[in-house]
Amino acid sequence: MLKFISLGSSSSGNCYYLGTNNAQILIDAGVSVRTLKTSLKEKGIMLTDIDAVFITHDHADHIKAVGHLANDFSLPIYATEEVLLGINKNYCVTSKLTPESMHFIHKSQTIEIADMRITAFSVPHDSSDCVGFRVETDSEIFLLITDIGHATEIIQEEVSQAHFIVLESNHDVDMLMMGPYPAHLKGRIRSGRGHISNTDSARLIAEYASPALKRVWLCHLSEENNHPELARKTHETVLREYGLIAGVDFKLEVLRRKQPSEMYYLEA
Numbered sequence: 680m681l682k683f684i685s686l687g688s689s690s691s692g693n694c695y696y697l698g699t700n701n702a703q704i705l706i707d708a709g710v711s712v713r714t715l716k717t718s719l720k721e722k723g724i725m726l727t728d729i730d731a732v733f734i735t736h737d738h739a740d741h742i743k744a745v746g747h748l749a750n751d752f753s754l755p756i757y758a759t760e761e762v763l764l765g766i767n768k769n770y771c772v773t774s775k776l777t778p779e780s781m782h783f784i785h786k787s788q789t790i791e792i793a794d795m796r797i798t799a800f801s802v803p804h805d806s807s808d809c810v811g812f813r814v815e816t817d818s819e820i821f822l823l824i825t826d827i828g829h830a831t832e833i834i835q836e837e838v839s840q841a842h843f844i845v846l847e848s849n850h851d852v853d854m855l856m857m858g859p860y861p862a863h864l865k866g867r868i869r870s871g872r873g874h875i876s877n878t879d880s881a882r883l884i885a886e887y888a889s890p891a892l893k894r895v896w897l898c899h900l901s902e903e904n905n906h907p908e909l910a911r912k913t914h915e916t917v918l919r920e921y922g923l924i925a926g927v928d929f930k931l932e933v934l935r936r937k938q939p940s941e942m943y944y945l946e947a
Contacts, residue, residue, distance in 0.1 A: 680699065680702075680819070680944055680945065680946050681695055681697060681698070681699060681816055681819045681821055681943055681945040681946075682696075682697065682698040682699070682873060682902070682942055682943065682944055682945070683695070683821070683940075683942070683943040684718075684719075684939060684940055684941075684942050684943070685720060685771075685896065685898070685934045685935070685939065685940040686710055686714070686718050686719075686940075687709060687710040687714070687743070687936070687937060687939075688825075688898040688899055688900070688934040688935065688936055689740070689843070689900065689901075689936035689937060690859060690899070690901065690902065691709075691739050691902075691904060691936065691937055692710035692711075692714075692937070693707045693709040693710075693740055693741050693744065693898075693899065694706070694707050694708055694709055694710045694715065695707060695823060695845065696719065696722075696920045697795070697814055697821065697829040698724070698855030699779070699793065699794050699795055699816055700794075700946035701726055701793035701794045701795075702730055702792040702794060702795040702841050703724065703729050703730055703890045704729065704730055704792065704795065704797065704814075704859040705729055705731075705732045705733070705748075706731060706732075706733045706734075706812055706921060707733075707735055707742070707824055708732055708734065708742055708743065708744040708745040708748055709712075709739070709740070709741040709742060709743050710743070711743070712726075712742055712744050712748065713807075713875065714753070715744065717897060720743065721939070722942050723819070725771055726748075726844075728790050729752070729754055730754075730755075730793070730880045731755045731782075731792055732745060732748055732754050732755070733753065733757045733758065733759070733797060733799075733812055733934075734762055734763075734766070735758075735760045735783075735802075735809060735811065735812070735823070735825060736760075736762055736765075736806035736807065736809035736810070736825065736826060737758075737761075737765030737766050737768075737769055737806050737807050737808075737811055737923075738806050738913060739769060739771040741826075742766050742769060742771070742772055743771050743772070744774055745766060745772060745774055745776070746766075746773065746918070747774050747800035747900070748772050749774075749776050749777070749780035750776075750777065751805050753780075754780070754863070755780060755782050756776060756780050756781055756782060757782045757784050757790060758781075758782075758783075758784060758810075758883065759783065759784055759785070759786070759810060760783045760806045760811075761807040762806070762807055762808050762810075763776065763781045763783065764807070765806065765807035765808070768882065780799070784799050784922060785890060786797070786799050786800055786801050786810060786879070787800065787947070788797070790886055794815060794816055794817065795814060795815070796814070796815040796816075797809070797812055797813070797814050797815075797816070798813045798814075799811070799812055800813065800833050800834075801828060801831070801833055802824060802827045802831070802833075803824070803828045803829060803831060803832060803866065803871055804826045804827060804860075804872055804873070805828070805870070805873065806826070808835065808874075809826060809827075811823055811824040811825070811837065812843075813837060814856065816932065817944055818947050819842050819843065819914050819946065819947045820840055820842050820843070820846065820947070821841065821842070821843045821844075821845075822837055822838065822841045822843070822846075822848050822946065823845045824837070824838075824840055824844065824845065824847060825845065825846075825847045825898055825899045826847060826874065826899065827847055827875050828870055828874065828875065829871045829879065829882040829889035830833075830875070830879065830882075830887075835883070835886075836887075837882065837891050838887040838888055839887045840889065841889075841891075841892060842891055842892060842893045842894075842945070842947040843892075843894050843895075843945050843947075844862070844884070844892070844894075844896070845887075845895075845896045845899040845934070846883070846884065846893045846895060846897060846898065846900070847874060847880060847882055847897075847898055847899045848871060848875070848876075848877050848880040848881070848899070848900060848901055848905070848910045848914065848946065849868070849874035849875055849876065849877075849900065849904075849905065849911075850868060850874060850876055850877065850900075850901045850905050850931075851877050851904060851905050851906075851909055851910075851913070852876050852877075852878065854874040854903075854904045854905065855869070855876075855904040858903055858904055859903070860903070860934050863870075865872075868904075872932050872943035873897070873922070874901070875891075877905065877909065877914065877932070878917060880914070880915055881913055881914040881916075881917035881918060882896070884914070884915055884918070885917055885918050885920070885921035885923055886921070891947065892928075892929045893914035893928070893929055893930065893940075893943070893945070893947065894927060894929055894930040894931075894932070894943075895914075895931050895932070896932050896933070896940075897910050897914065897932070897933045897934065898934045898935050899910070899940060900923060900933065900934075900936060901905050902936065905936075906923045907933040908933075910933055911925075911931065911933050914931055915931070919933075
């Protein structure tokens, strides 16, 4: 069984907890240490119980607390070399990583922590580098795919194998294009290395998910260019076009942007 908590899922800060009876990790560290400690303690988890932190990429909303986790709590930080070097160049990271805390990973390399296996895979985003993570136990396959400009063949293949998926559903295209963002920012978001829209996120699930899929959580919703109910309804509409019904074929939820989720207990 795998345990999952979203501790923040927005441009204000992203962080996710995954655990088994023998291993506990965080993916991304974009919320404050104080928030992390409080949110985890409410679920009966101490920050000192965490075995490792895995980082998807080096944008501020994913790494703000990573230096403090490494230096104040002696947590090892796992990321690609480009991401780890980018972290120490980022102005928002006030406590820089030391060589002792930095653990380089390679895409397709599997890191084993007790009974948990964590594998990074490439995703397209305009950071120093960016990965998604597949987390496996003996019976569950969990994916975290956030900050992606489009669905590559690698992502499609990962989705086709998963039981549980946290997937970006960043914006509604009409809201984005009619909204106040300057043209260059709209172009960046809509580029192949920006963020994925509700419709494209839904099509990824509809076209590539397997019958073994149990649950999907939509993450990293834009505050200015999306709304939780709009993201949900867009997914439901697209899924119906493919003969899939959210809540019947698999569960579909939208993660809250700034509040922790419940603790999910996941069994395939």
